[in-house]
Each structure stands twice: as structure tokens, then as C-alpha cells.
Amino acid sequence: MKPSRSFASDNNAVVHPEVMEAIARVNQGHAVGYGDDPQTDSAVRKFREHFGERVEVFFVFNGTAANCLSLQALTQPYHAVLCSEISHIYTDECGAPERLTGCKLLPLAAAVGKLTVETVSHAYHGIGDQHHVQPKVISITQTTEMGTIYRTAEVEALSRFAHDRDMFLHMDGARISNAAVAQGLTLRQATRDLGVDVLSFGGTKNGVMGAEAVVFFRPQLARNFLFTRKQGMQLASKMRYLSVQMEALLTDDLWRRNAEHANRMAKLLEQEIKKIKNAKIVYPVEANGVFAKIPRDAVAKIQERYFFYVWNEEESVVRWMCSFDTTEEDVRQFAAFVRDGR
Amino acid sequence: MKPSRSFASDNNAVVHPEVMEAIARVNQGHAVGYGDDPQTDSAVRKFREHFGERVEVFFVFNGTAANCLSLQALTQPYHAVLCSEISHIYTDECGAPERLTGCKLLPLAAAVGKLTVETVSHAYHGIGDQHHVQPKVISITQTTEMGTIYRTAEVEALSRFAHDRDMFLHMDGARISNAAVAQGLTLRQATRDLGVDVLSFGGTKNGVMGAEAVVFFRPQLARNFLFTRKQGMQLASKMRYLSVQMEALLTDDLWRRNAEHANRMAKLLEQEIKKIKNAKIVYPVEANGVFAKIPRDAVAKIQERYFFYVWNEEESVVRWMCSFDTTEEDVRQFAAFVRDGR
Amino acid sequence: MKPSRSFASDNNAVVHPEVMEAIARVNQGHAVGYGDDPQTDSAVRKFREHFGERVEVFFVFNGTAANCLSLQALTQPYHAVLCSEISHIYTDECGAPERLTGCKLLPLAAAVGKLTVETVSHAYHGIGDQHHVQPKVISITQTTEMGTIYRTAEVEALSRFAHDRDMFLHMDGARISNAAVAQGLTLRQATRDLGVDVLSFGGTKNGVMGAEAVVFFRPQLARNFLFTRKQGMQLASKMRYLSVQMEALLTDDLWRRNAEHANRMAKLLEQEIKKIKNAKIVYPVEANGVFAKIPRDAVAKIQERYFFYVWNEEESVVRWMCSFDTTEEDVRQFAAFVRDGR
Amino acid sequence: MKPSRSFASDNNAVVHPEVMEAIARVNQGHAVGYGDDPQTDSAVRKFREHFGERVEVFFVFNGTAANCLSLQALTQPYHAVLCSEISHIYTDECGAPERLTGCKLLPLAAAVGKLTVETVSHAYHGIGDQHHVQPKVISITQTTEMGTIYRTAEVEALSRFAHDRDMFLHMDGARISNAAVAQGLTLRQATRDLGVDVLSFGGTKNGVMGAEAVVFFRPQLARNFLFTRKQGMQLASKMRYLSVQMEALLTDDLWRRNAEHANRMAKLLEQEIKKIKNAKIVYPVEANGVFAKIPRDAVAKIQERYFFYVWNEEESVVRWMCSFDTTEEDVRQFAAFVRDGR
Secondary structure, three states: OOOOOOOOOHHHOOOOHHHHHHHHHHOOOOOOOOOOOHHHHHHHHHHHHHHOOOOEEEEEOOHHHHHHHHHHHHOOOOEEEEEEOOOHHHHOOOOHHHHHHOOEEEEEOOHHHOOOHHHHHHHOOOOOOOOOOEEEEEEEEOOOOOOOOOOHHHHHHHHHHHHHOOOEEEEEEOOHHHHHHHHOOOOOOOOHHHOOOEEEEEOHHHOOOOOEEEEEOOHHHHOOHHHHHHHOOOOOOOOHHHHHHHHHHOOOOHHHHHHHHHHHHHHHHHHHHHOOOOOEEOOOOOOOEEEEEOOHHHHHHHHHHOOOEEEEOOOOEEEEEOOOOOOHHHHHHHHHHHHHOO | OOOOOOOOOHHHOOOOHHHHHHHHHHOOOOOOOOOOOHHHHHHHHHHHHHHOOOOEEEEEOOHHHHHHHHHHHHOOOOEEEEEEOOOHHHHOOOOHHHHHHOOEEEEEOOHHHOOOHHHHHHHOOOOOOOOOOEEEEEEEEOOOOOOOOOOHHHHHHHHHHHHHOOOEEEEEEOOHHHHHHHHOOOOOOOOHHHOOOEEEEEOHHHOOOOOEEEEEOOHHHHOOHHHHHHHOOOOOOOOHHHHHHHHHHOOOOHHHHHHHHHHHHHHHHHHHHHOOOOOEEOOOOOOOEEEEEOOHHHHHHHHHHOOOEEEEOOOOEEEEEOOOOOOHHHHHHHHHHHHHOO | OOOOOOOOOHHHOOOOHHHHHHHHHHOOOOOOOOOOOHHHHHHHHHHHHHHOOOOEEEEEOOHHHHHHHHHHHHOOOOEEEEEEOOOHHHHOOOOHHHHHHOOEEEEEOOHHHOOOHHHHHHHOOOOOOOOOOEEEEEEEEOOOOOOOOOOHHHHHHHHHHHHHOOOEEEEEEOOHHHHHHHHOOOOOOOOHHHOOOEEEEEOHHHOOOOOEEEEEOOHHHHOOHHHHHHHOOOOOOOOHHHHHHHHHHOOOOHHHHHHHHHHHHHHHHHHHHHOOOOOEEOOOOOOOEEEEEOOHHHHHHHHHHOOOEEEEOOOOEEEEEOOOOOOHHHHHHHHHHHHHOO | OOOOOOOOOHHHOOOOHHHHHHHHHHOOOOOOOOOOOHHHHHHHHHHHHHHOOOOEEEEEOOHHHHHHHHHHHHOOOOEEEEEEOOOHHHHOOOOHHHHHHOOEEEEEOOHHHOOOHHHHHHHOOOOOOOOOOEEEEEEEEOOOOOOOOOOHHHHHHHHHHHHHOOOEEEEEEOOHHHHHHHHOOOOOOOOHHHOOOEEEEEOHHHOOOOOEEEEEOOHHHHOOHHHHHHHOOOOOOOOHHHHHHHHHHOOOOHHHHHHHHHHHHHHHHHHHHHOOOOOEEOOOOOOOEEEEEOOHHHHHHHHHHOOOEEEEOOOOEEEEEOOOOOOHHHHHHHHHHHHHOO
16 A cells, blocks of 8 residues: 655645644635735734734745746846756746746756855856846745755855845745754744845745745835736735635744654654665755665665655656655655665 | 625635535645646546536636636737726736737727627737737636626627637636526536637636636647646646645536525625615626616715725726625625615 | 839838938948947937937837837836827737737827827726736827827826826837927927937938937936847847938938928828818828828729828728928829829 | 957948948839838848748848747747857847747757757756746757857757757857858758758848848748737838848858858968967867967957957957958958067
């Protein structure tokens, strides 16, 4: 029998019971559509509790939209976005960022998934030259696509670099909760306080049903975002059902509990995998992802039972993600299967 | 005390309990993301039961997207979309259709909300002239924005007109269930059998939490829609939670029960309003919407207690929508308040 | 034998000899490309002589581009452009403005081709409403597509209306020279002094080979226009050959001489046509265009010899344009042919 | 005194006298606008003489447009274009291709400027995966941006690779004449016969004033190009003045004479530079460009007198282009100045 939970992605998980309850709770009476409802107000207030006053918050359906609309709010079509060559926005959005913004995304090499001031410096050129796209945004992913974490000083250095050049720092925070928790930081400390201008705050990979937030730390950048979101096809009519998910995530530290658990399961998985001959952990396990190099035939065999993605076909590196609903037993059974093939 | 339900819009309603239960039911174990899950397969099969074999179905988050992506699948940027000047796509999407498709929407006058062969004929010109956008799609809304219904012969005439000219017929079916029910038709009889090429099938206004479907009746039109949806920022990672909503709507005729009830409440409201001096029903009440002309000061007074939209400011016409959760008591209390101001 | 000159359009004319000579004059030695050449500097200075200090000028290839790029410089994709329903940008650009800017163009009724404060007021609504495109630009054509002219007070009223609402006034000046001359105004008096923010200054219809200018009267609006033009595929590498055309047009009042002549020929044509029974002038002849209603079979007969466009098929109204190279003899022969059919 | 001709770019050159004469010749009488004129017919026939029957030809203003509109004709927005990381379309168009087509351009490493089957194979992946842009076009530049030339077998291999995978081969032929001449090929042998699907045929860098052609070798690809060009703001009203330039270029082998001369001057320059200590030719001189590594201070010194571009700042490599109007004396004087600094 196939196991009920896999290690393919944190978005394969269920919806957390507290989120389900919150949805059920608001499911009574009529509410005005499109965000003019009490639940949305309340959810926005929750964001201000966590991120501080004067943040502007907009809920959207998914991470693609959170990222693309964030970038649109920061750019004109002749701008460039500097990002890692393995960033989700560069490799996994079917060209949505370019299509929506008109901008070019400049892919930069990124050891263990992270941009550095050095790499972005190299791509910062052609300023004022009409033939060249003009760098305007640095976009980083936290945690990175390789499961690693930008340290606070690293983010600060990038935001300083950006702001010194009239550029913005965008953070794709699909897994920002995992990164904050891993470093013992509050959400604000992990984002706003480091100079991030706009954050795609991830919910879907951390226990909600389907909701993300675009969080502006400089309100003037959000001035026209209502129109950008609507024209970007991301305005929910029954908004309360999105808002309440996000409110639940920020209530009683659910965001932290979920992320902590997922990170802990990844650590456990790392330990178990390390015991296995022929399996090698290839990137530091800093949050909820484990990347391992295993023999090609072993991959095929494990995939017969467990669904997951091969990260690098050529080098036979696989990606295993833990989520808030991963259990210790899930991990041990999986590791045993990896080890013994049964 | 304010009433818990208003007559502002069918998207102010709650989520139907059967939909909530269906969501709860799938909330266990991991599921592969992005649509490769059993619930999505099952939901698509349900659509084929209702609409017939060889339809292609794609779930998206909202009606704006269902419409815009449908149009993108049918057009090139130099094409024109013929639509009513009061159509939702023309007036209420903040320009999303033009922005996404690059096309021009040609607004046509439409008595009681309906395009006719005569009006579209008038707009069909400049064919082959490089200076002119080329008409490629007729888009109609069913039920119309005025609460009226295209009769089957009317839709057939428009699809014939379109197909004779290498054009497509798109139906914005945000309220197609209300239209089908009102005419005693199955969903297939109300759409595919009349020559509609692509349907935006509405769920959100008929009892689900937030989901719409793009339904292609000619599979070859859907060939690249996976990419169009993803690049259009409308691919849900936890897709099962969208799919199951739609499946529930098509199970045990929930779509029909909900729409029938809403339509019946509108009829009741019409009857009650007709008894009121100074209130005048201005469009035929054929589905779940009631449009009434009432004195300006009366509007203001009613809005103190009930939230709803003024349809035509100059003529003081208001729009009242009924939904699946509107009760007879809601209607009678509301009508009494309209009549007596208390 | 067919006549060598027709009355189809002022862009059917040749290149004025003074422009040809200017081109020949710069055709020696190498010049740096893309606008960093002495001829371009010199041409820009000419524009400043005519329009005053602190105007920013950019040369582009054609009128479509001058208009579309002007609008892009003034808008974001969720904005709306208010224009006449017969404006060139609305009817004759194959949707280029919408495609390039992402904006919706709102077509307004326009008696004798002119927008008024009243008509634009009517379209100015939905401000701040996320569902509605936000009006940002009023675009007027001078002379209008009907050959009429906005009076200075009319333009001023529109610019006041725009500026009071944080909007811009754009002028499609494909035939601005004809309008200025007809009113005895300098180019500056006919544009900048009336509150126009950005002007598409027409050259091609007034004797050059193919060149238009985008003229910004508020320099800050031009800040990023170098990039907008380049990304808009309108940056000429051998720019000197465009610049010198425009310089020639502004030298020794060639723009005025050409426009005056064309206007005078239209007046002559009007006089001749007025003598003809069965022909009726339908719009005031204020610049270089003559619109006449003539019997349908007469149209066909004249077109056997002379190429021109039918303006309104249903009403059998034709458009005849005069240009700088139209001669009195051309006019008299043509009028005679209209009258006698030979 | 500064020399009248530099080595900065072949677009710094004048217009060839035969082109000027051709323009003067058509400068009489009226001609219908937008391409319905005898000169355009005649120019298109010339293209068919050179490239064979059943090619479709469209004239546009510049190379940016020829490339971008070609790509638009071949793609949908979710497609990818494979190109060299130093290709003009990737580095020097201010993002115009992405903006116009919506596609992602995938930059590939390219030794001496050339793509190979091996490099494009590596980028051909993710087929059918909705998260990935779908490769649809391989775009090569002939001659390359490094002055090198794809051999016929190399082009054939790429076109075979493309066609085997339902992809297209686009050639940016800004300098296709130089490449054909260098290999002793006709224009057809250098393009169509090798499997190129669409060619941007360059005129501006080979002696005309400003005109390029988009040449379709498979007519069905051109079916809607009239609209694409117009909506792309590239339709000239006084088209005859573009057409006649291209006709002149293809008459009496002017394209060949100009390119041959430019190539010969580059060979001469190479010989002269090779004699200079401290100067090193870095790429094979196969057409009209010479790339040399010279000391940084020498660059500065030469640029005081001659304008040209530094190709690679870090490695102090400069680019010198020869054109049809470069004289032997120009070359010898320049080489002497490089050698002696006077």
C-alpha cells in the first residue's frame, strides 16, 4: 500500500485543522465581496501586529501571482529583475513574470541558491544606456530553492546595495516562515527590519488551503496595487475565505508551529539519510528541504512507492520536502524504505 | 440590528454545506500538486458526465480569469472581441481582458443586456484590412448582467453567425446554472448543444468557496491551455481543494438546486416589490436578479440597513440579487423594509 | 491616363524638395548612431526655437508609434485613455495602443470630431474603484479626423479639466501644422500654451519622407522615454536621416508654407465642389480635408480614375485630402471630373 | 582634425549613392500609402528573384522590429526562444523581444558567437511541463555579434534540430549579406536553402538609409503578419520610400558589392593590426568586423580621435567595423594611428 504522505512538496500537505475551523467559523451570513469585509480587515490587522504599523497587505490566490504582481508594482517594462538562475520566478513560472511585467529577468549564478552582493554587482551595468534593460529589483527567495537560508547580514547587504542604487529588494517568501523560525527571528525581523521592500508572504506551503499575501513595507509602493491585483486577475470575490486562512496562520503562532515542525522533520530526515550508505546530503539542511544524491536506480525504485521530484537529473540529486503534517513515523518509514527498499 | 444576509450579490453568500463537507472529506493525506491528483480527475469526469465526452476542463480561481484566459485561448493580439457595452468583461475587470490578450473589446449596444445577430453584424467589418482589429470572438454573458436570459435560438443564431465567419462564441457563464434552470435545460443543452465554443462555468456565485472552470467544447482549442493558465497565474498548487468544490457542485444536482432556489427567491422578491407603490421593476426577472427603479431618497434609506449596488445612478435603478442561501423570510423582511422603511 | 496626384491622403504626397536636399546634405561622412549625432542635436534645438525652452523631443518612425509611445509614457496598464470614437488611435491602429500600453481606450461620441468637457465628464467616473480602469489621459486629434479644428478655448478647457483631475492631455498632432496655420497661431501657441502635455508632432503628412516627433512639454514626463522608445522598437540607428527631415520642416517655415498651401487647396476644392449639384459638403472645411456626400454611383465612377477613401459607406460620404504638392490645376481637373465625369 | 569616417559601426555609414538615386527617382506623383504601391510590388518581386518563389516579404523600419516581429509571428507567449547569450536580441534591444512577444529568451553560451546543436540540446527540456516555457524558436545571428560566420552545415544542423522538434529557425540577418559574400553563396543559398524559416534581412548596415525586411520562407507563417506589423507600429505610410531602398540594394548586386567591400576592408584592417605589437586579433575575421585586444590606455588614446565601442571592458577587447564606404586610406590611417598614436 502506498503511504498517505510523501516528501514531494510542502504543498502536497493538507490544510491545517485550525485553518479549516477558521473557515468554518466565517461561513455564515453574507459578507461584502472583494475585500470590504470584516474578516479581511481583521486579517490585515494581524499582519500589522506581526510586521509593524504602516504595512500594506493584499491577499492573492497563489505564489506565482504574489511574485509577479509584486514585481509589477516595482517596475516598468524596460526594467530588469536580478534573480538567481535557479529561482522559482526564473525557472518554474512558465514565463509569467516576463509576460506580466514586460521586464527581463537576469539569471545569476548562485552557490547554494543565494545571490550575493558580488554577483548582483556584476549584473549591475548598462545604467542609462538605452539599449540595455535597467536593473530595478533584486529578487531573493527565502528559504532558497535549495533549502538554504539567507542570513540576516546577507539580506541586509543586498538591500543596502539595492537602495544605494535606487533599486528595490523583493523577497519571494514562499517559505519565509521556515527561514524565520530556523533563525529564531520574528517575521518582521526576518523581512522588514532587513530592508526588504516587498514580500511575497507564503501561506499555501505552510498549512493554509490556498492564499498568499503581498506585503508592502513602504506604503507608497502599494498606492495603485488594488488596480494591479484586479487587472492581474487575482481579486477574490468571496475574499473572506482567503483572509481568514491568513488570519488563522498568524494566530497563536500557527505559522511558527507549522514551520518549526516541518524544519524539525527535515533535520530528522537528514539524520536518517546520513546513516545510509550510497546516499549523500548535498546542500546544508537549514529549513524543511533535504537534497540528497542517490544512485539512479535507487531513485526509480523509491519513486514506485513515494512521489517526489528529481532536482538534478544529471547528477541524480533528489529533493525531499517536509511539511507541517509530516510525522516522525513518516520520516522513519521513508528513510527505511530508502535504505532497504522496503 | 443589521440583517445577516443582503441582496447585494450572489457572491456575498456563504459556501454551501455540501461543498464544505466535500472539502473536509478530501482534507487528508498528501496529494500531488497542480492538478495531477485523483480529486481533479474525478471532478473532470463529472464535467464530462454533464457536458458530454471530449470536453476539456480547467479550474481557475475566479471569473475574471476564466473569462480572460478563455479569450486568450481564442485570440491573437490583433483580434477583436465583440461584447455588450454593459458586459462584465468590458466594464468591471479593470481592463484585464485587454491587458492579458492585447485585443480590443468592441462594446456594442445591447437592449436588455443581449447581443443580437444584427448588432454583431454591424461590428463585423474591416475584415482583412490591416488597420483594423479583426473580429474573432463573440462573448455573451448568461444570464446577462441585466438578469435576462438568452433564449436557445438566440444563442444558436450567434454561434452560427460566428462559425460562418471563422469566429468563436464564448459564454461568460458566471450564472449559467441560473439560466439553464430557468429554461429547464441541462448544462449541456444550455451551452455545448447551442454551439458555444468555450464556457466560463461559474461556481463562486452558485455556492462554492471560490472556483470557476474553463470548459472547452472543441478539444483542439485547449491544446496549450495548461501553459496559458500557468503563465496566467491561475494554476493552484493545492488543486484538489478547487476541484472538489466543483465536483460537489455537479454532484446530486447541487448546481441545479442552488440555482433554482435563487431564481425562485428572485421571483418572490419581484412579486413583493410589484406591490409597492413607487417601486418599478425595470427588466424582466428571468433568473436571480431583480432590477427596480425607486426614488433616490428611498435608495439611501434602504442602504442604511442593506448593502447593495446602484445599477444606474442617473435613473435611480438598483440591482438586487438572490442567492442559494436567501430565505423567504429574508425576502419578505427586505420587501417590507423597502415598502415601510422599517 | 490617370492623374499623377490624387486626393486620397496627404501621405500619398512626395517628399518636399527642401527635405530631399537636407537629406542629401547630411549624406557624407560617418555619424554616431542612435541619436548621438550633430544633426539630431540641431533638430532638437529647432524644436526648442519653436516650442520654447525645456521641451524634450524624440524622433520616431511613424504616427502610430508617436501616439502609442506618448500614451505609454503617461499611463500604467490599469489606466484609461479618453478619446473620440472616430479617433485614429481608436479606429485605425489595429489595436496598437491597447496592445502596447495595456490600457483601455474609452470611445466617446464626438460631434464634428471633437471631444468636449461635457463628453469627457460623462466618462470620468469609477475613480478609485478597483473594478474600473482609471481615466488618466484625454487624447485629442488636431486637426480632427473630420477635418475640423479645436479652437484654442476648447483645448484649454480640456487641459484644465484634465489637470484638475491629475490627468494628462495628449494631442495627436498628425496635422497640427494645418491647424496652427488655419488659426494664425505659432506651433507653440497651438499646443504648449494651451496646456497640452505631450504632442505627437506630425511630419509625414506635411512633406517629409517619414518621421514624427514626440514632444514633451513637461520634461519630467520624458525621463524614461529613451527606454520606452527603444523597447518600443522605434529607435533609428541612422538617426541623422530622421532628424534632418524634421529640422528641414522647421526651417524657413516650411511646416507653415506646406500646411498653408494644403489648406488653401482644400478651400479651393470646397468652392469647386459647392458648385456641383448632387454634391454636398458635410463638415466645415477648416484645414486640408474636404468631406462630401455624393451619390453612390458617382463615387464608383470617380474612383475609376482617382484613388480615395469612402469615409462613411452607409451615408455615401467621401474624404478628399489636399497636400503640399496639390496644385490648383489638380483641384480644378478633379472638380471637373466630379462634376462631369470626365 | 577628426577623420570623417570611423570604425564604430556599419550603421554609422552614409546612404549609398545608388540608394539615394533610387529614392529621388520615386519622388514624384502620389502613391497609395501603406504598401499598396508599385514600388513595393516591384521590391517584393526583387526579393523573389533572389530568394525564390513563394517567399513573403514585409518591410519594417529597423532591425529591432524585424527581429521582434519575426519572433512574434512564430511564437505564443508561453514559448521560449533559444539564443546566444551575446545575441543582439538578448543584450541590446532593451528587452523589446520579451516585451513584445511575452516569451522568455534563454541565453546560451556560444563560443565565437555561435550556437551549436549541443548547446541548444541542453536547453531543450521541460517539454510539455506546464511550469516551463516551451522552446519554439532557435534564433541565430549571421554574421554573429563576434564577426564570425555560421557555416552552411552548422545552419543546416540547427534547422534540422529545430524542425525535428516542431520548432523554427529564425535568422537575424542584420549582416547576412556579409556572410553570404564571404562564403560565395547567393542570398538564397545562405538562408532558405539551409532551412531558415524566417529571416530578418538587413539593409541599414549595408548601405540603405533605414529599412529591413522580414522574409518568410514558409508563406503560411506570414498569414497574419500584416496585422502583426501594423499593431507592432511598423507600418510605413509612405512605404514606397522604404521599398525603393530595398529594391536598390537587390539591384545590380549592390548588396554583394557593398558587403564584399566591407569584408575586404576588414581583412585589410586585420592585416594592418596584426603588424602591431601590443594588438592582438581575438576572433577570426570572417566578415566585416575586427575584434582586437589592445592595452587599456591605448584604447583611450585612440578614442580621442576615433569613435568606437569597447566590446569587453574587462579584457580590453575593442570592436572595429568596416562598412561599404570605408576606404583603404581610412584603414591605413586608422591602423597607423593605432600603431603610432598619431
